[in-house]
Amino acid sequence: MSKPVVLVTGANGEIGRTLLQRMHQDGLYRVVTVDLTPLPEKYRGLCLETYAGNIMDRYLLDQIAAHHEIEVVFHLAALLSTRGERDPDLAHQVNVEGTLHLLRMAQNQSARLGRPVRFIFPSSIAVYGVASVEAKKSAGRVREEDWNVPITMYGCNKLYCEHLGRYFTENFRQLGALSTAARLDFRSLRFPGLISAETAPTGGTSDFGPEMLHAAAQGLSYKSFVGPEATIPFMAMPDAVTALVQLLEADRAKLTKTVYNVSAFSESAGQIADRVRAAFPGAQIDFEADAVRSKIVDSWPEDMDDSRARADWGWKPAYNVERAFAEYLVPTIRKRYAQASTR
Numbered sequence: 146m147s148k149p150v151v152l153v154t155g156a157n158g159e160i161g162r163t164l165l166q167r168m169h170q171d172g173l174y175r176v177v178t179v180d181l182t183p184l185p186e187k188y189r190g191l192c193l194e195t196y197a198g199n200i201m202d203r204y205l206l207d208q209i210a211a212h213h214e215i216e217v218v219f220h221l222a223a224l225l226s227t228r229g230e231r232d233p234d235l236a237h238q239v240n241v242e243g244t245l246h247l248l249r250m251a252q253n254q255s256a257r258l259g260r261p262v263r264f265i266f267p268s269s270i271a272v273y274g275v276a277s278v279e280a281k282k283s284a285g286r287v288r289e290e291d292w293n294v295p296i297t298m299y300g301c302n303k304l305y306c307e308h309l310g311r312y313f314t315e316n317f318r319q320l321g322a323l324s325t326a327a328r329l330d331f332r333s334l335r336f337p338g339l340i341s342a343e344t345a346p347t348g349g350t351s352d353f354g355p356e357m358l359h360a361a362a363q364g365l366s367y368k369s370f371v372g373p374e375a376t377i378p379f380m381a382m383p384d385a386v387t388a389l390v391q392l393l394e395a396d397r398a399k400l401t402k403t404v405y406n407v408s409a410f411s412e413s414a415g416q417i418a419d420r421v422r423a424a425f426p427g428a429q430i431d432f433e434a435d436a437v438r439s440k441i442v443d444s445w446p447e448d449m450d451d452s453r454a455r456a457d458w459g460w461k462p463a464y465n466v467e468r469a470f471a472e473y474l475v476p477t478i479r480k481r482y483a484q485a486s487t488r
């Protein structure tokens with residue numbers, strides 16, 4: 146029997162590129178991708194088929210579904226939180242309407258195959274909206290149901306799409322003739338800020354962490370858009386991909402929730418700057434806080450309580466902050482920019 150097909154949207158993004166490498170290593174699935182920009186050759190070789198196009202294009206999604214029996218969807222395509230504040234209409238279109246298109250396609254596939262298509266959706270720390278810096282301090286590690294009052298368009302979009310996914314899984318067309326057809330199997334996790342050694346992110350508000358590191362590795366000076374005391378949880382990209390794959394493979398019967406927090410280590414911008422300076426002596430990092438982006442970071446909790454993910458599907462990050470810098474970020478980033486400069 147041939148291996149099942151996975152569709153990855155946003156495959157050319159930060160998470161996508163690491164996920165493609167991981168899926169290739171594991172060798173359990175054939176991967177089909179869609180992204181606005183064509184995948185670089187290095188990643189195309191890891192895939193069964195790659196499509197360059199927009200998830201708003203329903204014709205394209207229908208065409209992909211007609212060509213492949215898709216059993217799993219990783220829906221990674223999104224506009225992040227800073228970009229979303231610059232263009233809230235577009236963020237809503239891509240993050241909500243785009244997700245709805247994918248959910249509809251996965252639902253149709255489930256009905257066609259007669260079994261649930263698993264739909265993995267990365268949500269975000271941005272779904273939380275803590276009222277003040279004082280409330281943030283006293284809230285500590287927030288649980289999934291706490292402070293669900295986001296202050297960004299992106300956070301609203303992610304929170305609503307978590308609900309949409311649950312609706313498609315549990316109640317889709319509950320009054321209609323199709324009420325007994327196979328439904329999709331939606332599973333979501335809320336990521337903290339992610340740090341990848343492969344790529345610097347674009348358009349996010351947790352970007353100060355990865356941007357500091359990527360700038361220093363290239364010998365560039367960096368001005369942080371939040372002050373040194375701004376604190377949120379972060380996670381190394383290999384752990385983020387592990388979480389996605391573990392949630393995909395988790396036994397449905399053991400899942401007590403549709404949405405799970407996952408977290409790794411909580412650091413302030415000042416602490417990250419110190420770690421970057423230790424790894425790249427002479428790194429020039431200054432702080433010039435932007436009022437709005439700082440307010441967004443202040444509305445995100447200091448840490449997320451991920452005990453449900455640990456209990457239900459065995460989540461445990463491999464990288465604490467020391468390991469993340471010493472064994473993944475610094476060595477990989479050094480190699481990456483050394484190669485880039487000899488090209």
Ligand code: SER
Pocket residue numbers: 225226227268269270271299336337338339348349350351352
């Ligand atoms: N990294 C995202 C952002 O900054 C949060 O999910 O928007």
